Amino acid sequence: MAENISFLAQLLLTGFVLGSVYSLVALGFVLIYKSTSILNFAQGELLMFGAYVCLALVVGFRIPFIWAFLLTLAFSFILAVLLERAILRPMIGEPIISIIMVTIALSAVLRSLIQIVWGTETKVFPRIFSEEPIRFLGLFIAEVHLYSLLFALICVVLFALFFKFSSAGLAMRVTAFDQQIAQTLGINIKKIFALSWAISAIVSSIGGIILGNINGINNALAAMGLKVFPCVILGGLDSILGAIIGGFSIGILENLAGGYLDPVFGGGVKDVAPFVFLVIILMIKPYGLFGKIRIERL
C-alpha cells in the first residue's frame, strides 16, 4: 500500500518537473499565437537551438555556465528577431495553411542547420549538480530536477508578472486583443511581433537548457515542439494562464499514464497519451479551459 502511494507520488513529482518545462515552452507558443495568430511549429527547434548554443559556449569556449546562459539568451533574441523580420513579416495576411507550412519549413531548416553544425550524436552538459538524490518526504529527487523545477517556476512567474504589470506586456496584450486598436493607440505592432517572437525564443531556450541538463542533448529535443500542442489546447490557445496550467497538467497526466498503462499496452504510452488527451479535449471543450470562444461572423 505504501509502495503504491510512493509510486504514485514519485510519478506526480517527475510529472511536475517535466510539466514545468512544458509550461515554459507552452508559454512561448501561446505568446506567439496571441500576438500574431501563428501556430509556431518551430518551437521545438528554438528549444534545441538554445540547448546546443549553450553547450557549445560552455564546452567549446569554456565560458562559465552563468555567462554562457545569458549569452545564449542574447543569441536566441537575435535569431528570433531575424526570423520574424525575414520570414514571418511577409506572411501577414496569408491563409492559415501557408503560415503553418512556413513554420514547418522553418523547423526543418533549423533542425538541418543544427545537424550540419553539431552532428547527430547525443551530447551531455558537464556536471554542475551533484549526483546524490535528495530525500524529500520519503521520495527521491535528483538535484538537477529540483533546481530545474525551481528555475522554471521562477521564469514562469516572472513572465506572467511581466505581462500583467509592465507597459511592454500591456502593449502585447492590446496587440493580441485587436491589432487595429493597438495601432490607433500608437503602439508599434511590428516591434510587438518581434518582441513576442524574441520572448518566445528566450523561454524556449531556457526550457532547452533545462531539458539538456536533465536528459542530454540530441535531435529528439525537437519533439518537444509537438508535445506542446496538447498543453496549449488544454489550456486554451490564447491564454497564458492556460498554457501554464496546461503544461503542468499534461506533464503529470503523461507520467501517470506512462506509469500505470505501460504494462497494459506494452510501453511507449508516455508519447501517445498526450495526443489521446488532445483528441478528447477537442471533442469536449475545443477552446480549452481558458481560451476565448471564437464567434464566426459572415
Next chain:
Amino acid sequence: MPCGLFHTVYKTDEHIFKTIWVKSWLVAFGFFLLLLPFFVSNYVLYVCNMISIFIVGAIGLNILTGFTGQISIGHGAFVAVGAYTSAILTTKLGFPFWIALPIAGFFAAFIGMIFGIPSLRIKGLYLAIATLAAQFIIDYAIVHWERLTNGITGISVPSPTLFGFVFDNDKKFYYLLLGFALVAVVSGRNLFRTRVGRAFIAIRDRDISAELIGVDIFKYKLLAFGISSFYAGVAGSLWGHYTNVITPEHFTIVLSIDYLAMIIVGGLGSILGAVFGVVFMIIVPELLTTVGILLKSTFGEITALISAIKGLVFGVTIILFLVFEPDGLFEIWRRVRDYWKLWPFSYR
C-alpha cells in the same frame, strides 16, 4: 487560339480540354510516357514510379485541403492504414492484390471518416491539430499492435500477380502505376465538375454560407475526408506492393509533411498543381542525392551531411515559395501558359 474561343453550349464550356491544340499535345505527351521505359535506366523508372504513387496520394490530400479547406497533417497515417491493410490481406489472408487494393482504400476511407468526425465541431487550426493527433495515435497503434502488424519489424509484401504475370520489376510496375496515376488524375479532375466537387469548394470558401444555401456540410466534410483517405489508402497499398516491405518508419509525420509540402509547392486547389508539386518535391531530393554521390569522390564521407542538406533545401525551398509565390508552381505555369496563349495581347 483560346483568346478567340467562344462557347455557345454549357457542355462545351465544361470541357476540360477545350481546343484541338491542347488535345494533340496531350496525345503526344501520352505517347512519350508510354515509350519512356524503353529509353531510360531503372533508376529513372524508379523515380517515375515514386512520382506516380505520390501523385495518387497528393491528389487525395489536395481534395481535402486544397478544395475543401480542411487542413490535414495526418495524411501519412491514412497512407499507412492502406499499406498495412493491403499487406495484411495479402500475406495473412491470401487475398490477391486486385481485391486487397480496393478493400485497403475503403478501409482507409473509413478510418479517415472517423478522424473527420471532429470536423463538425472544430475548424481551421484546431482541426489541423486534431489530425496531427490522429497521425501520432495511428502511428502508435501500428507500432504496438504487434499481433496484427509485426510492430517495428514490418511486413514483407508480395508483388501483385495477374493470371500468372508477376509485376516484379520497375518496368512492369511503371505501366501499372502510370495507369493508377492516370485514373487518379482523371477522377480527381472530374470530381470538380460534379455536384459533390462544387459542394467541397463551397465549404472551403465560406462554410456557413454553404450551409445556408443547402449544402449539408457535415455530410460533405465527412465525404471529403473519406475520398481523400481512399486515395491515400490506394497510394499506400501500391507503395507496399512496389517496395515489397513496409515498416512503421515510412509512415511517420515526415510523410504527412512531405505530402503537404507537395501540394502547397504545387498549388492548392488544383489537380495539375498537385502533379507539379509531386514531380518537383521528388526530383529535387533525388538530384541532391546524385550530386552527393558525385561529390563523394572529392569530399569523402558526406552522406550524413547530404541528408541534413536535403532537409535544409526542403525547408528553404518551401519558405521561398511561400514568401514569393504563395499560389505555387501552378500559378507560375498559368502565367507562362497565358502569356504564350495571348501574345501579343495582354488580356483575354
